[in-house]
Amino acid sequence: MSCYTVAQAIAWATSEFADLSDTAKLDAEVLLLHILAKPRSYLFAWPDAQLVGVQYNEFKKSVARRVKGEPVAHIIGEREFWSLPLNVNSSTLIPRPDTETLVEYVLSLTFAEDAQVLDLGTGTGAIALALASEMPAWQITAVDFSNDAVALAQSNKRKLAIKNVTIMQSDWYQSVAGQHFDLIVSNPPYIEADDIHLTQGDVRFEPLSALVALDEGMSDIKNIIDKGRDHLKPGGVLLIEHGYQQAIKLQQYFAQMAYTNILTIKDMSGCDRVTLATWPK
Template identity: 80%
Template structure:
């Protein structure tokens, strides 16, 4: 039995995180609950409970990793998205709350009850699984170039028992040649190669291939828009998440590629985050 109580462990870890985290106490609590395998109520009910020696050692290790900047999600191997608990690792992006903007708007579009949906660059499977969980009659295809990401998304699908999603390895549209969809969604790489934010925060621990695109962050977006014309049914929609300064470029490129009904949606912070367009009927 260690000398650390629950309350002391949280206080110590919070002080360790105070210089580098805006949510020091929450970070400490999340890590400790992960080690203890307890609900959050345990922290308030048993503040004087002592950590076992093994728990103490694990907690020290986790705190050290967090002090070095490693994302909480990577340490506990889990992230919640759209109320779904997803396994995460360093092979792909950690799902962000801002991406729920795309999910929310996609669900607001009036589609056929048995709509066919394509998620490009699925990563953890977050977007595809969120949409499929809300619309069990939709048939969702989730693609990713990374074999490791495909395996991760498949594990999340199996764990959540969401059966209307098919996860495949693919270089963008390659594995769905000849297929057309009612809705295509994507959170592709869109950060410029020399963006200073790549040296900050959680993105330092995420693969550059899932973050960075050439042509000022627009190369993958342009490919999705261009080739999407051959994969959308008449009246189908394409929704793309992007950087907060890229909306005008997306709108212009959508128009150049003959899409209509072009609209940009803001995220919870009021930043331009998702642009959509319709392939004309």
């Protein structure tokens, strides 16, 4: 096995992942490139390069972890979001491409040059750091209930050398009492406790506290919308990521709580993904 070439190693790992992942070959490539510390172009330029013993042994260990279902992001300790390489671990959700829908839409809106922004349940810091990287004059506060998540987000802030984000522990709005924001964003827990998807794929290795909410997945969302009225400036905007079947419920609750300009945005797959509303002036 230690005499495997790059191409042979990828072919072997791809076959190992065939029944596990819809992206079996990509998973194999990402794991191998991490061990080799090479760019993706290396796979095409040097398919016949042989792996040395240490490299193959590490690759074999990584493949074994993936075969057990462990997410690739956890194995390599990193996931790219909005072109930012973020450290990840089992204390938070792994950033997903669908969440970039929220970032993209926020950046299409018009806010004050020095807008005050709050990211609730920041996890890895993905949303806050993506927005901060694009809008360096914005002042962004990112909070999470989990101390481990706060530490992870802070490590990503340091890694990316982003200055305009403050990260702190908070039970939703608790640590920002009395503060008001131009923009509040959140990707909160929104999955029902008995959802079958919780037993499948990568989510088996992610914290349930970041995934599951009571009241058919709506309890945290309702709390954010309700208390958001005390933390938005007049004309301020609240955007929430949610499940593809929850848009109508969010729209109705936003209206019930007297928000205006309610709108739902679809993700790249055409599913309802983000609903936003304005706190009236």
